[in-house]
Amino acid sequence: MPFIGLGRRLKYSIANGALVSVAALVPPEHEVVIIDENVEPIDFKRLRRFDVIGVTGMIAQAERMCEILRQLRELPAMVVAGGPFVSVSDERFEALCDARFIGEAEDTWPVFLDALATGKPIKARYEQAEKTDMKRVPVPRFDLLKRGRYSTAPVQFSRGCPFLCEFCDIITIFGRRPRVKQPEQVLAELDAVIAQGFKNCFLVDDNFIGNKVEARRLLRRIIEWQELHGFPLTFLTEASINLANDLELIDLMSQANFRNVFIGVETPREASLTETRKHQNVHGDSLLAKLGRIRAGGLRISAGFIVGFDNDDQGIFEEQFEFIQSSGIADLSISLLTPIPTTPLYERLRAEDRLDFSDPELIYIPKQMTRQQLKTGFRELLNRVYDVEAYFDRVLGAATGASDRRQSIARSTPKMRRPGFSQRLLFSAVWGARAVMLAYVMAADGQLSRHLRVCRYVVRRNAALGPDGFEFGEMVNLWITYWHFASVTRQLGGTLFGNVPELLRAREIMQS
């Protein structure tokens, strides 16, 4: 998602991991070019000179993938498709490309390229017999990413997750036994990442702590690496909430300069968590207590929430709103429950005859609400959560104890270079300029006076927090982040929001 901060498209935040990983599997005698529509338009004429064109994407990009594949069919190249969405619905791409790649491609992609180069027959469908041995995965081709277009590099440590969440396709694509790279491999990737000028790194594992022993082993090596290089990288990742039960792991993450962790909180309603087999969120103490421990360890939390479980009735929207406000989580995504093919949820709804593709926004029949009630409640919840006052209420509400957390981070990373006075002055000037730009964008959108009113209230509340309050730069950053998320929410409010690709729907209609 491009960062909609200051009215124009800033750098796309995270480079996609598949692009650089699949490129690294191509033998060196071939030339590889990465084209990422998130940062540049596709020049179809230029594509005429290529022999093979591969397309990747996830469910939210499925429509666009199909449009692109249709246009590519007009070119002389061999056209192939792979990635998360193809992996769960490959037959839907049958007519759109010459070959589909299901799941991981470390074995199949080189076999395909070799067949092509040596004139052997090509198959229409490739699927690995065995899961990839992560110890053999080469360093991704970060050097092929357009420099300066991304803020964050993708590095993958593990694949697979031990949990059982009913809606999740990670376990159907990658399996439940987490497979990991060796620390040396990851460190080599970090070297390659900083060589390309990156300062931020997303460990793009779906659950970084799927194997806690290995995660600890890696973190210790990352800490040494950071100290050796003067802490050149900040990290963010995704993890299951049982991270809260392992204070040592949280501390190691903090020492390794992990700043943010995305957690699938999903819902405060226990019956819904149990229904969806997200038992790790129910076990032990409350969700709020767990989130509090992770935050106290120095990690900022972003989170995902879902509405539309069978145990969700119309009261869920208020319950989610109250929970979200008391959680203090600033950056969050809320989704409608989406049955992805291959998942146990998809199969269950099919068995219950509740898949219904007549509504492109919601492809199943909810249990305790009409579809319209669920969609309206979802939209209203999004708008409430991203109302500017609600946003700052929860951010400031969670700030208590922030100075202790800052001190604990400073203790965890004693060898990290802290900015001197002149550097701090420069940062303030930069943030000041950004604040002015943001005000300009808000004025153009007719929202400046409302934000200025809220700003006065926020500044007063922030001052009352004393040492726990946010510094000027942090506050501007929060406001820009708010603007980004609120803009995205506004876009979602008026258009399709259910992550349900038309292609999926059309196919199912044809089948029924």
Ligand code: B12
């Ligand atoms: C980082 C990430 C993001 C980033 C995106 C960054 C980016 N620029 O793409 C952010 C945070 C923005 C994001 C957002 C979303 N994401 Co996301 N995301 C991921 C995550 C964690 C890592 C992706 C990655 O880099 N993987 C590493 C690469 C190496 O793995 P891979 O893509 O599977 O590639 C391998 C094979 O698939 C294959 N392959 C892949 N492509 C191709 C192409 C060819 C030609 C070939 C031969 C092979 C091949 O080879 C690779 C090596 O084996 C994945 C989960 C995961 N672990 O992969 C989810 C995931 C892709 N996201 C998912 C979802 C649902 C979303 C959202 C819709 C969530 C939401 N409700 O809002 C949004 C959509 C955003 C949008 N509008 O585009 C789902 C997709 C489900 C599906 N089956 O399509 C996943 C799988 C997670 C999940 N199960 O929930 N996401």
Ligand code: SF4
């Ligand atoms: S914890 Fe996350 S990755 Fe693991 S099964 Fe549940 S949703 Fe999927």
